[in-house]
Amino acid sequence: MAGRLFLFCIGGTGARVMRSLVTLLASGVKVNMDKIVPIIIDVDSKNEDTARAIKSLDLYKLIRERVYASKNMPGDGFFLTDFSPLGAEAVEGSNLSNIKTAFQLEFGNITKTFYNYLDVARMNDNSQNLLRLLFDDSPENDRNTELNLNLTVGFKGNPNIGSIIFNELTTTEEYKYFARAFTPNDRIFIVSSIFGGTGSSGFPQLVKNLRRNTGNMNDALKTAKIGASVVMPYFTVEDSPNSAVDARNFMSKTKAALSYYEKELKGTDKLDAMYYLYDEPGNPYANNEGGAAQKNDAHLVEMLAAMSIVKFANQAAFDTSTEYHDYGMKTKDAVTNFTHIFEDANRDVFITRPLTTMMYFAKLYNSVLPFSIFQREKDFAKYLELKHKWNDARFIYKDIGIFLNEHFTAYMREVARNSKFEPLNIDGDFNSTVNGKPIVDTRAALLRWGDFALNDEATFTQRMTQTEDALRKQNVPEEERFMKTCYDACRFAYETYIKVAPVANY
Numbered sequence: 001m002a003g004r005l006f007l008f009c010i011g012g013t014g015a016r017v018m019r020s021l022v023t024l025l026a027s028g029v030k031v032n033m034d035k036i037v038p039i040i041i042d043v044d045s046k047n048e049d050t051a052r053a054i055k056s057l058d059l060y061k062l063i064r065e066r067v068y069a070s071k072n073m074p075g076d077g078f079f080l081t082d083f084s085p086l087g088a089e090a091v092e093g094s095n096l097s098n099i100k101t102a103f104q105l106e107f108g109n110i111t112k113t114f115y116n117y118l119d120v121a122r123m124n125d126n127s128q129n130l131l132r133l134l135f136d137d138s139p140e141n142d143r144n145t146e147l148n149l150n151l152t153v154g155f156k157g158n159p160n161i162g163s164i165i166f167n168e169l170t171t172t173e174e175y176k177y178f179a180r181a182f183t184p185n186d187r188i189f190i191v192s193s194i195f196g197g198t199g200s201s202g203f204p205q206l207v208k209n210l211r212r213n214t215g216n217m218n219d220a221l222k223t224a225k226i227g228a229s230v231v232m233p234y235f236t237v238e239d240s241p242n243s244a245v246d247a248r249n250f251m252s253k254t255k256a257a258l259s260y261y262e263k264e265l266k267g268t269d270k271l272d273a274m275y276y277l278y279d280e281p282g283n284p285y286a287n288n289e290g291g292a293a294q295k296n297d298a299h300l301v302e303m304l305a306a307m308s309i310v311k312f313a314n315q316a317a318f319d320t321s322t323e324y325h326d327y328g329m330k331t332k333d334a335v336t337n338f339t340h341i342f343e344d345a346n347r348d349v350f351i352t353r354p355l356t357t358m359m360y361f362a363k364l365y366n367s368v369l370p371f372s373i374f375q376r377e378k379d380f381a382k383y384l385e386l387k388h389k390w391n392d393a394r395f396i397y398k399d400i401g402i403f404l405n406e407h408f409t410a411y412m413r414e415v416a417r418n419s420k421f422e423p424l425n426i427d428g429d430f431n432s433t434v435n436g437k438p439i440v441d442t443r444a445a446l447l448r449w450g451d452f453a454l455n456d457e458a459t460f461t462q463r464m465t466q467t468e469d470a471l472r473k474q475n476v477p478e479e480e481r482f483m484k485t486c487y488d489a490c491r492f493a494y495e496t497y498i499k500v501a502p503v504a505n506y
Contacts, residue, residue, distance in 0.1 A: 002185070003186045005189060006178065010203060015052075015054075018306075019411065027408070028077060028487070029351075030081070031081050031314065038083060038085070048295040054104055059402065059407065063403060074487075088101050100174075180218060182224065186220075187226070187227070188224050190203055190228040192230070194231065195257075226270075227271065227275070234281060235284070274323070276324070276326040300421040307350060310350065336423075337423040357487070358408055360490040361486055364489070366401075369386075378465055380461065380464045383472055412426060431497075467488045
């Protein structure tokens, strides 16, 4: 039995990696687990990066539940993996009234300074003096000193503050519920950065609490397979006198964290696998401490961190000592594409085929399908009644379009803009979709559209009509039939043209 993967995503980096994972799994990357249970932890309750990750999860979940309502899951396809909120996981004898069916853990939401959080004014003189030795508060009117920090938007790059607050995680109803829900077949994966405040403090505290099995809630936690993606500095931020976040401290914090992890998190009684990621920072981000202003473009490092989750979930067995993995590009080029990722066999399965077929789906949805539905009404469109249902909010087709355009395509644009990872030509025709590997077919320009002679009968729509007809004869429900038909056509185009296309700088 495969079991579940409980995925703890801590802080802003954790949320952005979660968004990357949604992109990969929506595209058809497969995970050898029954389901993934995301547990997003961010003290900054208004962080826009976290909000975007949750929005993408909610939309993914809606689409998957609608198109696979029959539970007849295909071997390959879009939106295959089940994302389940913690509150949806039944626990015998537990009260669900206090557990929300949400992807974000109810933790933090602190609206006071660190000084007031600790209730320093009520401490005796000796305790206050000790506290001031450990935490800076001079000058007293400087809101950027440690004791005076307002914690509304998180720990602002101060893991020494975060570690104290994260000790309370195990007292939350959600954590207790998770601990009771965990079974010996399940696994745990943790994603965090180690150069900020939330992730670098939350990660080691979480590992210790899991292994200690605080409260003796579940002995299975002591022997659970636990992996972690440790994200080192891959971006920097602008200098700002109005912010407590100082990028000049990123590297020193990383060194201190790595030294600590070497001593305290070594051995399979702590972690089974660690995946390290780092990139030389490019142009600095705006220095936003958090809240709605923290909305960073997606980055290749976050996509690679998401791939480490897939690798951990799909690995059958682990060494008797902690496995350490890092990722290195084969060449350091100004612009990267699919050829820089993995070796040939893994590259096709984990990234090239899924992202290319999903991009085909986006172009199919935006360019070919409206023409085939409203102008020609192809047989597949007629039997699916798409002319009447395409723009009707009662059906799933508009939601699919929102995901393809506002999540998937937007995500790929961000990665290209932010980290120069440009494997796909987002605005080009079907023949030029994969950068560096154009389709050159002397028989016909079968995948051309837009400004070129459209021949959709010979490529997508002819295949879709055949597939839809076969599925309809099997009494497959309409929305499921649509999704499976689209995937089959996009996969067919990839296998038929991309895999045999001549290599050009690829």
